[in-house]
């Protein structure tokens with residue numbers, strides 16, 4: 001049995017056995033780990049506040065037979081602002097699902113932890129939490145090696161200014177020359193100049209400047225459409241949580257509960 005100390009974000013929290021909870025915790029050094037918190041559903045348990053979804057905590061783990069067990073810890077930040085609106089909670093839940101999917105089978109890398117830290121903070125504070133959530137998934141994919149080519153034509157490599165068609169098949173923008181754009185079809189989307197500027201910023205900005213920008217409603221709409229399609233294409237999965245905001249009465253809300261009962 002080994003004792004391990006690490007800070008971590010709770011990315012998922014499920015009831016497990018009788019009064020336990022199973023946590024998925026994103027850590028800087030160990031990546032995404034599964035850890036059980038024994039008795040954490042009990043009102044008196046000291047592990048209960050360490051098991052709340054999205055909380056950032058200092059953890060003390062036991063590590064035994066390739067399993068993590070939460071032994072103790074303290075809450076650094078609970079991000080209570082996320083609970084104040086369904087929009088903020090849904091935005092955080094969407095991004096968390098993507099971060100979990102991508103980091104589950106990735107080598108530990110503190111860049112994922114840092115990106116999530118800036119993202120969850122920004123979602124909790126922002127007036128545009130859903131846009132922040134969507135943009136975070138692009139930067140996450142880029143950090144994992146799946147950045148789209150947005151500076152130059154992905155066929156002829158000529159720099160492109162202004163609007164451009166993005167081809168999902170070639171994962172980059174195309175210039176207007178016939179040789180390059182001749183094969184654009186259903187698999188492409190027109191990106192405005194403002195959208196391209198926003199996406200380029202997200203791919204290259206330092207994390208402390210990542211969510212510092214202003215955008216028009218047109219850009220939000222165009223970028224959101226692209227970001228959802230790009231995420232689906234790269235992760236080979238349809239993410240459904242943001243649908244909740246379009247059809248709030250059609251979807252089971254139980255997956256969004258933050259605290260255990």
Ligand SMILES: [Zn+2]
Pocket residue numbers: 153154155156157158174175176177180181
């Ligand atoms: Zn070209």
